[in-house]
Every structure is written in structure tokens, then in C-alpha cells.
Amino acid sequence: MKNRKTLTTNEVAKIFMVSDATVKRWAESGLLKSERTSGGHRRFRVDDVLKFQAEHGIGLKRRHGDDSPSKLARYRNTLRGEDSEFLNALLAGCEEEAGSILLSEYLHGKPIERIFDELVCPVMRRVGELWFEGKINIAQEHLATRVVYNALYRLRTHIPVVDQRSELAFCCSFEGDYHELPTHLSQIVFESNGWEVMNFGSSMPFYSLADEVVRHSPDIICISATLIEDIERLTRDFAEFRSKLSKLKIPVILGGRVFEDNRIKNRFPADFYLKSFTDLCILIRNFQK
Known part of the structure; x- marks a missing residue:
């Protein structure tokens, strides 16, 4: 099984878009740390490659x-x-x-x-x-x-870190949903595209989220739901949330497995329903154009 902690000379060369010989010169001169396998093959630790990359600005773009x-x-x-x-x-x-x-x-x-x-x-x-x-x-x-x-x-x-843009995204999950990972992943995707992000984490009440939207006026709101509890109350809360912010015309993204059910999707009308973080990235780039 491949050792994910280390890279071969050829792999490092492909990452930096240089020849194998160049990587070997870096290693032999001490610029890029390396180690040897029991068979005498040179290997490079991931952390050492990242450090070299950051120090010399090679292959960052x-x-x-x-x-x-x-x-x-x-x-x-x-x-x-x-x-x-x-x-x-x-x-x-x-x-x-x-x-x-x-x-x-x-x-x-x-x-x-x-x-x-x-x-x-x-x-x-x-x-x-x-x-x-x-x-x-x-x-x-x-x-x-x-x-x-x-x-x-x-x-x-x-x-x-890419050039920072002026756009601001809100990320959170439905009240009662304590799965915080989707909001965290969404934040990283937004930030990798230069956006500022306010991540309110899991179980965010819509009335409180509405107050923050009015206060900060984000460019987009991204809400995830892995599960929905008390669907009748949340349907009402979401409708009030959308009504209160209707004049601001801020796009709302909903994502998560629960929205694969059209019956649930119909209860929570949104501007976009996304099935993957690739979809989110595409939407962000189209939004920026």
C-alpha cells in the first residue's frame, strides 16, 4: 500500500513542474529534505515538501x-x-x-x-x-x-491565500441539526475562492440568523441540513426568515441529503439547491463573474 506520508522524486518533480534531476539537486544540496528507504530510494515527507514550497514560492499557483x-x-x-x-x-x-x-x-x-x-x-x-x-x-x-x-x-x-474579494458569505446549518462539518467544508470552499466567511456553525435559529443578515448584509447565505427535526415549526420559521429578508434579495443556498426529497424541498424554497461542494464551487465562480 502506498505511503501517503511521503512522495517520490518523480511525484515531487510533477508537483513543482521541474525535472527529476532538479529535485535530486535540491535534495543533495540540502535545500529539500529527503530520506532513504531500505532499498535506497529517495523519499520526501509531505510536510517538508510543503515547507519548501512555501519558502521558495514554487508551484503555489x-x-x-x-x-x-x-x-x-x-x-x-x-x-x-x-x-x-x-x-x-x-x-x-x-x-x-x-x-x-x-x-x-x-x-x-x-x-x-x-x-x-x-x-x-x-x-x-x-x-x-x-x-x-x-x-x-x-x-x-x-x-x-x-x-x-x-x-x-x-x-x-x-x-x-488568494486575493481577497469583497464578497461575504454566511454559513450555518438548520436549527436542531448538529452536524457542523458541512458548514466547515463550505467555509473552506468559499475562502479558497477569496470570500470572507462568517460561519455560525450548527443548529442556527432562523430568527437569529435573520438579525445577523440585516446587520452584516452578506452576499449569499449557505445553509446545510443533514436532518430536520420538528419540520412543521422549521417550515414556518424558514418562511418568516425569507419574508423578512425578501427586500434584500440575498441568494439562499440549501444543501444536504434531506433536500433530495422533493417533499422537503418544496417546504423550503431557496434560490439554489446543491448536491456537492463541486456544485458550490461552480456557483461561487459564476457568482463572481
Whole structure:
């Protein structure tokens, strides 16, 4: 199984768009730290590559989605349930390994929205399924959640800061929904496109959100829902929320599995219903044009 904590000379060369010989010169001169395998092959730790990248400004400019066919073939999502390295790292509480897996995907050119859609979300969904099936306990589910947040924090700190724009996005989840991960992922996607973000986290009452909208006048409101409790009350609260802000004409995005049900979607009219973070990224870029 491939060691996600290290990269080969050829992989580093592709990331920096230089020759293998150049990478070897960097290593031999001490500019880029490396280590040797038992077979004598040179390997580079992900953290060392990131440090070198930041210090020398090499390969920092990369457009989202700028993947070559060979990269798509080599690094496509290979999730196989419990065979997933990322899932195993989360369940084992291995923060360094989980962070290295995400960083490796990012260094190989996969956009963050695809990392979320193809790796983070499916694995966290599987964690929930394992808990529901009684195959892991609540402590293990909490551990996996904590580790994924730490891994995402590590990834976020290494995403190059793009030119800041003037747009402001609000992120939150429905009241009664304590799944905060979707709001966190949405925040990272917005920030990677240069937006300012106010993330109110999970279980946000609509009356309080309306007050903040009036106070700050965001350009877009992004609300997630993994589950909806007391649907009758929330339907009324959401209608009052939209009515109060109707004159502001601020687009509202709703996302989450619950909106795959048209009966629920009809209760919560929004400007956009998104199924993935790739969809969110596309919407953000179209909004900016």
C-alpha cells in the first residue's frame, strides 16, 4: 500500500513542474529534505515538501480542477468501505496520517472541493453508517469526527491565500441539526475562492440568523441540513426568515441529503439547491463573474 506520508522524486518533480534531476539537486544540496528507504530510494515527507514550497514560492499557483488525465487516473477516489486508508486513520485516531492523506491529495493537484466530495464526505458518511450498524461505538464516532477536523485544519493552513474579494458569505446549518462539518467544508470552499466567511456553525435559529443578515448584509447565505427535526415549526420559521429578508434579495443556498426529497424541498424554497461542494464551487465562480 502506498505511503501517503511521503512522495517520490518523480511525484515531487510533477508537483513543482521541474525535472527529476532538479529535485535530486535540491535534495543533495540540502535545500529539500529527503530520506532513504531500505532499498535506497529517495523519499520526501509531505510536510517538508510543503515547507519548501512555501519558502521558495514554487508551484503555489494552481487552478481548481486543473488536473491532467494521468493525475485523474492515478489519484482518483479508491474508497472501498473499510479498505479506505482515510477511514482507517480516522477510526484509529491517527491525526498525522489523516492530515497527510488530505495533503497528499491536494499536492497531487486535486481541488479541495473534490477532496471533500470524493474522500471526506463519503468516509464520514461511512462512519455514521458503521455507528448505526453497531460496528463502532459513540466514542469511536466522536474520535473520527475530531480527527477529521484536525486533518482539515492542517489542510486549510497549507492552502495558498488568494486575493481577497469583497464578497461575504454566511454559513450555518438548520436549527436542531448538529452536524457542523458541512458548514466547515463550505467555509473552506468559499475562502479558497477569496470570500470572507462568517460561519455560525450548527443548529442556527432562523430568527437569529435573520438579525445577523440585516446587520452584516452578506452576499449569499449557505445553509446545510443533514436532518430536520420538528419540520412543521422549521417550515414556518424558514418562511418568516425569507419574508423578512425578501427586500434584500440575498441568494439562499440549501444543501444536504434531506433536500433530495422533493417533499422537503418544496417546504423550503431557496434560490439554489446543491448536491456537492463541486456544485458550490461552480456557483461561487459564476457568482463572481
